[in-house]
Amino acid sequence: MSTRFEEIDWRPTPMGDISLRRRRDPGSGADVYEVKLGDEFLMSSLFTAGEIALARLGLAPLPDTGLDVVVGGLGLGYTAQAALADPRVRSLTVIETLAEVIEWHERGYVPLGTELTSDSRCRLVQGDFFALAGDGGGLDPHEPGRRFHAVLLDVDHSPRHVLHPAHAALYRPEGLRALARWLHPDGVFALWSNDPPDEEFEAVLAEVFPNTESHVVDFPNPLQGGDATNTVYRAQM
16 A cells, blocks of 8 residues: 655746655555646646557558657656557657656656556657757757657647647647648647637637648546647648
């Protein structure tokens, strides 16, 4: 039996203080892992349906061939794990801006760390996804110009509620066009959002991608009772 509450790690970062915590859920008795940036909760292992759906929905329309995939934002690793569970995925590049989060996985501080770091298809890369998406070199710092079949992004709370002002440019037409350069023909960009579907952002997506959809993901919320929702936007070239 674990202790009721433990702060596993705490670090100052350029984005603010980040911490990894583990607590015991009084209802189930299970360990819940939480990531906080300053006073904001970024991720909880209690709520992973949206992160898993991001990978499943993002990869669903792609062909049955070897897929090269990028995940923007490592978090607790649930989107990466769901992508690797798809047998079509031959390579997964996970871009995470905070080296501390990558270190948690490499040291086995989080439940999925060993699984991800031991999978030969998976590479964890420390870098700024938003800067790489707009840069001429592309999303893979080790292979400039490389293209991917899918880019799955889960960093900001939503296109309107970003963690850093520099991220906002990606959610405008010029930012999405820059990102689309790194997709193969028929490639997919999928985005997780904590907010309901946003008609203005849907219109922006439609300016760049011929095929766009918004999926509402429902899941139980034991903390507040009833259900909660996330949104997954999917856009295909």
